[in-house]
Structure formats: C-alpha cells, structure tokens
Amino acid sequence: MKKHTITEAILLLEDGTVYKGKSLGKIGTSGGELCFNTGMTGYQEIFTDPSYFGQVVVNTVSHVGNYGVQVEEVESDRVQISALVCKDFSQYYSRKTAEGSLQDYFEKAGIVGICEIDTRSLVRHIRDKGAMNAVVSSEITDIEELRKRLSEVPSMAGLELSSKVSTPEVYDLQPEDIKYRVAVLDLGVKRNSLHNFMQRGCEVKVFPYNTPFEEMEKWNPDGYFISNGPGDPAATQVAVDSVKQILEKERPMFGICMGHQILAHANGVQTYKMHNGHRGLNHPVKNLITGRSEITSQNHGFVVDADQLLSHPDLEVTHINLNDNTIEGMRMKNKPAFSVQYHPESSPGPHDSEYLFDDFVALLEESKNKIKL
Structure with missing residues (x-):
C-alpha cells in the first residue's frame, strides 16, 4: 500500500467556527450538512449508506480505518458521504480478511476528510448549536475562500435528494x-x-x-x-x-x-x-x-x-x-x-x-x- 501524502486540512462550520487538522482521503474540498454518528464500528456501512448523501460525517469513535474495507460490507454501489471528520485515521489495517485500506478506498471514491482534531469538542459544539453546514478542505487555506465555498452548500431543509x-x-x-x-x-x-x-x-x-x-x-x-x-x-x-x-x-x-x-x-x-x-x-x-x-x-x-x-x-x-x-x-x-x-x-x-x-x-x-x- 502506498503511503498517503498528509497535508494540513481545515474544517469550517456555518457559524464561523474553524478546526485545523490533517488530511485524509483525496486532497480536495467538499461540503455538506455536518452531523455525528455515535457507532463504535461499521464505518464502511455508514459511509455507503445512501441516507448520508450530501452530509459531512463526524465519527465519534476514536479510531477509523483500523480494520480496512471489504466488498460485502457496503450498503450501496458507492461512498455516499460528502466528507469525513474523525480523531485518529489509520492508513494501515490489521484485519486479515480486509481487501484494502480505507485511505485507498476514499482516494478511489474521491472523498476528502480531516483528522487529528478534537472530535469531542466538535460534537459538543454541534450538539448544542444543532446540525449545520460545513466545508472540509485539504487544498484551500484561505478562510474567506472557504466561506465562499460554504455559502454554495444548499440547506438540507427543503432539499430533495x-x-x-x-x-x-x-x-x-x-x-x-x-x-x-x-x-x-x-x-x-x-x-x-x-x-x-x-x-x-x-x-x-x-x-x-x-x-x-x-x-x-x-x-x-x-x-x-x-x-x-x-x-x-x-x-x-x-x-x-x-x-x-x-x-x-x-x-x-x-x-x-x-x-x-x-x-x-x-x-x-x-x-x-x-x-x-x-x-x-x-x-x-x-x-x-x-x-x-x-x-x-x-x-x-x-x-x-x-x-x-x-x-x-x-x-x-x-x-x-x-x-x-x-x-x-x-x-x-x-x-x-x-x-x-x-x-x-x-x-x-x-x-x-x-x-x-x-x-x-x-x-x-x-x-x-x-x-x-
């Protein structure tokens, strides 16, 4: 497995809150409604669930990617989330039956993400403030440019998907x-x-x-x-x-x-x-x-x-x-x-x-x- 080039990444929330961390998946920019999932396992099923289309998912579990991916654990024919936010993202996996890494899986699917941020702080914030739109970028560092990108993300209310x-x-x-x-x-x-x-x-x-x-x-x-x-x-x-x-x-x-x-x-x-x-x-x-x-x-x-x-x-x-x-x-x-x-x-x-x-x-x-x- 090739080693992923890690860059700085930014998570910008609709209310102006900024988190800085490290990149995962594809280098790029993506936005959607920010929401958190409290599941301790089953990340591949979550990421391929069509109900998550158009959303930036925060995994509250500490480690994501540690058991890799395999074909029979998908819930649709593609990754449906807009982006991933997590604490510790593993490029390597230990499960013998895994067919590849989550990193390679995301790169092929064109999914961007951010890791190495305090997800406890983030979840407490959106738990109190409510689900809101956000944008994740591992290629843009200018906050004003990210605000412009974020303004183009549609509200989930009234959205047919x-x-x-x-x-x-x-x-x-x-x-x-x-x-x-x-x-x-x-x-x-x-x-x-x-x-x-x-x-x-x-x-x-x-x-x-x-x-x-x-x-x-x-x-x-x-x-x-x-x-x-x-x-x-x-x-x-x-x-x-x-x-x-x-x-x-x-x-x-x-x-x-x-x-x-x-x-x-x-x-x-x-x-x-x-x-x-x-x-x-x-x-x-x-x-x-x-x-x-x-x-x-x-x-x-x-x-x-x-x-x-x-x-x-x-x-x-x-x-x-x-x-x-x-x-x-x-x-x-x-x-x-x-x-x-x-x-x-x-x-x-x-x-x-x-x-x-x-x-x-x-x-x-x-x-x-x-x-x-």
Whole structure:
C-alpha cells in the first residue's frame, strides 16, 4: 500500500467556527450538512449508506480505518458521504480478511476528510448549536475562500435528494424459493434491507424513486416496501403520491426511515427538521404494542410531528424513542400499512428489530389468504 501524502486540512462550520487538522482521503474540498454518528464500528456501512448523501460525517469513535474495507460490507454501489471528520485515521489495517485500506478506498471514491482534531469538542459544539453546514478542505487555506465555498452548500431543509441515489432502472433479486413478491420504491435503499426480504422468501423488484404506482402495480406484487433515503421528506412529493395510491388499493406496505416519513405525509401528517437528528447504533426504542425495548440503528435528521400523529384518527403510535420520546413507529388502523423511523436491517448495528421484516411477511401472507377466500 502506498503511503498517503498528509497535508494540513481545515474544517469550517456555518457559524464561523474553524478546526485545523490533517488530511485524509483525496486532497480536495467538499461540503455538506455536518452531523455525528455515535457507532463504535461499521464505518464502511455508514459511509455507503445512501441516507448520508450530501452530509459531512463526524465519527465519534476514536479510531477509523483500523480494520480496512471489504466488498460485502457496503450498503450501496458507492461512498455516499460528502466528507469525513474523525480523531485518529489509520492508513494501515490489521484485519486479515480486509481487501484494502480505507485511505485507498476514499482516494478511489474521491472523498476528502480531516483528522487529528478534537472530535469531542466538535460534537459538543454541534450538539448544542444543532446540525449545520460545513466545508472540509485539504487544498484551500484561505478562510474567506472557504466561506465562499460554504455559502454554495444548499440547506438540507427543503432539499430533495432521492433522485441522486435511487436506482436509474428497475432490477430484480430472487431467492431460491419464492413465496412473495415485494415491490421496492427506492428512495435510497440499503442492500441489507433487500437481503432481509430475500432471506424470508421474498422476490424483490426495485423501482426508481419516481416510478408511477400503475407501473409498479403491473408486476402484481404482494406488497410494497418504501425505503430509507436522504433529504427532506416534504420535498419528495412524487413518493408521497405513490404511497397514497398504495393505501387506496389497500396493498400491504412497510416503510423504513424516509419511508416512514413518506407514509406520514401521505396521511397529512407533517415532518420537521430536528436539532441534531439521531445517528448511531445505540438508540433505545420501546415497542408500545409488546412492551419490549430494543437497541436500534438510526440515521435521520427529520422526524414525524407527534402532536399531529397522536390526533390522527387512522394512525397509531407503535414505537417511541426512550431518549427524547420522538415517534419511532406507527401503523394504520384501517389499512395493512406500518412503518418505523429506525433501521431494522441494522447494518451496522444490533439485530433487535429484524422481527419487523417477519411482521411484514405475516401481513403479506394474511393478504394472500384473503384473496384466496
């Protein structure tokens, strides 16, 4: 492995705060919304999660890059983050099964970053001030020039990004024994979600984010999955329209993260941008139906309005976040549809929530039995 040339690097925040450190990845400049992830492992899955498109990620764990990268740990076909901020970045790795270094991986992907800064100070700052835009550069040292670059970074509020990460064309994945057919509306789907369906005997056909309902319905699916994705759900109206039609036809539907928010909008319940969002592998959630709690993997900056949801006659809260009581799950009382704000495919993360895929398969089976009758 060739040794990377380390240069000075600068992180400039929207409020004028400046951090100086060392470069990682490609020499260059990049910006986006600055947010932090509290996960202790799984950095490659985080970096390739489409929900992080357009964001500068701060890893709160001290060491990043120490176990390298390997193909099976990606969640999409490319690195999705805009830039990385971390404390200690390792150009070398110790895992025997690794196929390369994170440094080489970032260079090939064109990802810039900064390390050797006090990430504890940075996280405390944005935890108090809220998520904000930032720019990282290992080629520009002029702060005024960086301010100009930062001013060109769009606000995440009102930003539609599913079109940037969704599949450009339909594709199909089949298990050996097909029991059900699930149409996936790809707003930025993670690969492990598709694998979870296939493990349960579901053939999945993945459709671009703007596919009309009528086009998906031609495939005659048993149910629909509305995926996670980046950006502001309120700006993704095309998906909201599709979900409304799915509900009108009373097709079984399961939504995750962005899909959860889109289901809310389809019922007239609004979302809003959070002060910081939830990003990590250790968020406690309580299932109000079973009374059990689970440790969850999360990555979202918007949340469903609790007051509007609680007053909606056709919606029921099923999960809440035990840290801040925000809505983490809901289901419809009069339709076979439910959703969660977190990531039950948990890649990376714990497996406490995989039962939700089983719950959806049970809905598919129930629907098929009704059709037979």
